[in-house]
Amino acid sequence: MNANLLELKGVQTHIGAYHILHGVNLAVPRGQLTMLLGRNGAGKTTTLRTIMGLWKASQGSVTLNGQDITQAATPQIAGLGVAYVPETMGIFADLTVKENMLLAARAARTAQQIDEKRLQWIFSLFPAVEKFWNHPAGKLSGGQKQMLAVSRAIVEPRELLIVDEPSKGLAPAIINNMIDAFAQLKASGVTILLVEQNINFAKRLGDTVAVMDNGIVVHAGSMKQLADDEELQHSLLGLAL
Numbered sequence: 001m002n003a004n005l006l007e008l009k010g011v012q013t014h015i016g017a018y019h020i021l022h023g024v025n026l027a028v029p030r031g032q033l034t035m036l037l038g039r040n041g042a043g044k045t046t047t048l049r050t051i052m053g054l055w056k057a058s059q060g061s062v063t064l065n066g067q068d069i070t071q072a073a074t075p076q077i078a079g080l081g082v083a084y085v086p087e088t089m090g091i092f093a094d095l096t097v098k099e100n101m102l103l104a105a106r107a108a109r110t111a112q113q114i115d116e117k118r119l120q121w122i123f124s125l126f127p128a129v130e131k132f133w134n135h136p137a138g139k140l141s142g143g144q145k146q147m148l149a150v151s152r153a154i155v156e157p158r159e160l161l162i163v164d165e166p167s168k169g170l171a172p173a174i175i176n177n178m179i180d181a182f183a184q185l186k187a188s189g190v191t192i193l194l195v196e197q198n199i200n201f202a203k204r205l206g207d208t209v210a211v212m213d214n215g216i217v218v219h220a221g222s223m224k225q226l227a228d229d230e231e232l233q234h235s236l237l238g239l240a241l
């Protein structure tokens, strides 16, 4: 079995006339939490969208479990066990939390059909999801919406969870809750890829890190190594952890 669940090799992506990714190499080790860092506009979101088939790579390859998914359609990629939470979160504001969860559960048509043990586990990770079960999702706070978005992504078992900036705009207490939840998710065996701007969040959760700049990965290694090396942080990110 390949040690890397996901691998990008030489991935180039164009958006219309713009050449955004210039040969991204990225490895996401199985069972680990990988942080994708980088300045604004470095190409992190474009990388996630290319993995999900929402943009198509013009060159290079994306492989999942050794299977080439470079040209696969998004539903097919999702069907292989990949869940993606975009920055916009994809929540239906007019629907209740419960309805949002049901829509995310492909196999369930009623709340009773969602695997009960799994639902209780999700409630334990994100108590707000249970508390506001029958409330319109649009009424939730930013942090609660983010928790609902991640809960939707894991309503059924997934092999790979990809989340774009889960800590964005959240208060420190909510960020701590989010860190605990991701740590528990990882302990359950899910491989996780997170885009982050919050360096402390990255430092506390990451096993592996990749740093992007100008559409390529300019550094890859262990999170601890980067966390311990202030000079490297300055040169890669313009700041220290």
Ligand SMILES: Nc1ncnc2c1ncn2[C@@H]1O[C@H](COP(=O)(O)OP(=O)(O)OP(=O)(O)O)[C@@H](O)[C@H]1O
Pocket (backbone or CB within 6 Å): 015, 018, 020, 038, 039, 040, 041, 042, 043, 044, 045, 046, 047
């Ligand atoms: N739809 C689009 N059309 C044209 N250019 C785009 C589009 N989406 C992104 N870009 C450009 O691609 C580059 C990379 O954007 P991307 O969103 O991937 O960066 P990012 O690292 O995720 O940054 P941020 O943290 O600001 O979201 C940026 O220069 C951006 O302006």
